[in-house]
Amino acid sequence: MKEPLLVLKFGGTSVGSIERITEVAKRVALFKDSGHRVVVVVSAMSGETNRLMTLANQVDTVPNERELDVLLSAGEQVSMALLAMMLNKMGYPAVSLTGGQAGVITDNLHNDATIRHINTGYIEALLQQNQIVVVAGFQGVNENGDITTLGRGGSDTSAVVLAGALNADECQIFTDVDGIYSCDPRIVPTARKLDTIDFPHMEIMASKGAKVLHLPCVCYAWQNQVPLRVRSSFSSGEGTLVKGSDAEFGVYGIAVQKDLIFVEVDAREVDALISQCQLLSIPVWSVIEQTERYGVVVKESAYGRLALVFAEKIRNSDRVSSLSAIGTPKSSSEVQGIVERSCELLAGAGIDVFASFAGNNYTMLLLKPDVVEKAANIIHNKFIVSEEVLEQQQKLAVS
Ligand code: ADP
Numbered sequence: 264m265k266e267p268l269l270v271l272k273f274g275g276t277s278v279g280s281i282e283r284i285t286e287v288a289k290r291v292a293l294f295k296d297s298g299h300r301v302v303v304v305v306s307a308m309s310g311e312t313n314r315l316m317t318l319a320n321q322v323d324t325v326p327n328e329r330e331l332d333v334l335l336s337a338g339e340q341v342s343m344a345l346l347a348m349m350l351n352k353m354g355y356p357a358v359s360l361t362g363g364q365a366g367v368i369t370d371n372l373h374n375d376a377t378i379r380h381i382n383t384g385y386i387e388a389l390l391q392q393n394q395i396v397v398v399a400g401f402q403g404v405n406e407n408g409d410i411t412t413l414g415r416g417g418s419d420t421s422a423v424v425l426a427g428a429l430n431a432d433e434c435q436i437f438t439d440v441d442g443i444y445s446c447d448p449r450i451v452p453t454a455r456k457l458d459t460i461d462f463p464h465m466e467i468m469a470s471k472g473a474k475v476l477h478l479p480c481v482c483y484a485w486q487n488q489v490p491l492r493v494r495s496s497f498s499s500g501e502g503t504l505v506k507g508s509d510a511e512f513g514v515y516g517i518a519v520q521k522d523l524i525f526v527e528v529d530a531r532e533v534d535a536l537i538s539q540c541q542l543l544s545i546p547v548w549s550v551i552e553q554t555e556r557y558g559v560v561v562k563e564s565a566y567g568r569l570a571l572v573f574a575e576k577i578r579n580s581d582r583v584s585s586l587s588a589i590g591t592p593k594s595s596s597e598v599q600g601i602v603e604r605s606c607e608l609l610a611g612a613g614i615d616v617f618a619s620f621a622g623n624n625y626t627m628l629l630l631k632p633d634v635v636e637k638a639a640n641i642i643h644n645k646f647i648v649s650e651e652v653l654e655q656q657q658k659l660a661v662s
């Protein structure tokens with residue numbers, strides 16, 4: 264019988280120095296020693312993708328997208344080679360592969376590509392030879408063999424899709440926090456670590472800015488039932504298991520998205536602006552159509568491309584952040600109630616809400632970037648860890 268197969272992904276901070284790569288290699292070796300076949304997916308060393316992006320922007324504010332992918336993919340190529348070298352030095356045979364070498368085939372959307380399929384033959388042959396296979400995350404090749412990248416944070420997706428294609432027993436995402444929390448613990452110190460989180464909630468958390476997991480990674484794992492765990496590369500501990508789709512009622516988590524831009528246009532230009540975003544494959548974060556304020560919110564990283572073709576019609580552009588409360592409401596009036604209570608609470612703290620939205624399983628507020636962290640603490644502490652909420656949960660647990 265074949266040994267169980269694990270796909271282990273290590274993010275940027277986890278491979279951020281030779282010391283860290285040594286620790287990662289030791290951890291990988293432990294899995295190997297305990298009788299696993301191991302595929303490791305690595306990100307670029309922390310700060311490296313940003314450094315390469317800055318270099319590109321020194322050449323052009325909107326760099327040629329094909330060449331940008333060639334450049335950005337180099338970050339992961341450095342860490343994969345260093346980790347494979349380290350493992351070999353420790354006496355563990357290991358081979359590193361770029362996305363293309365690993366058979367990762369994507370569509371043609373440079374800078375934000377989607378994995379179409381993985382030709383796993385080469386990886387499987389290497390595993391058969393008892394090698395540890397180290398794969399560069401965040402990258403693949405299109406049908407012409409051109410390098411593509413999967414969007415910021417995309418190594419999580421590389422790992423999960425590899426786990427699915429190889430029919431791995433588990434995909435473990437090692438990062439710089441010890442699991443998934445009810446909100447980013449770097450923003451909200453009282454955030455609670457979750458032992459498990461269901462796929463529907465995790466999907467909305469990721470889509471609203473919880474960058475602990477790349478959104479397509481969550482979608483793929485859910486659709487293909489890939490067992491997925493998030494844990495710390497700095498400490499032991501079981502982390503958080505993402506599984507199932509049974510959602511409890513109530514507000515479950517808070518997600519913050521920074522680095523957004525509100526692109527303001529005349530009311531009559533909103534539809535044209537949305538169409539332009541679609542043409543450029545720029546996701547629209549939200550549409551604002553209020554008296555005297557019309558436009559769309561997009562990620563700051565996409566603004567340059569939009570401005571290039573729509574500049575004459577853009578009246579103004581302002582940085583904003585979003586704060587989303589994610590959960591399963593008992594009714595649509597409950598969602599509206601959460602929006603109203605949130606706005607009241609924030610007004611009481613002197614925080615202006617720029618715009619608010621109510622979806623099926625979330626509410627979203629747009630705020631000025633400098634107040635979003637304070638607001639996240641207020642909303643989290645009211646809806647997730649207040650005495651009132653904890654009492655309700657205890658009652659539910661007893662009944
Ligand atoms: P990696 O480089 O390992 O991929 P990321 O920076 O992409 O790491 O993701 C980990 C970070 O995600 C954490 O350091 C934390 O600040 C952030 N984060 C955002 N939301 C959450 C959340 N709900 N739970 C845990 N971490 C979160």
Ligand code: ASP
Nearest residue numbers: 306312401415416417418
């Ligand atoms: N290195 C890429 C980034 O910084 C991909 C990743 O880390 O997942 O976005």
Ligand code: MG
Nearest residue numbers: 274416474475
């Ligand atoms: Mg990440």
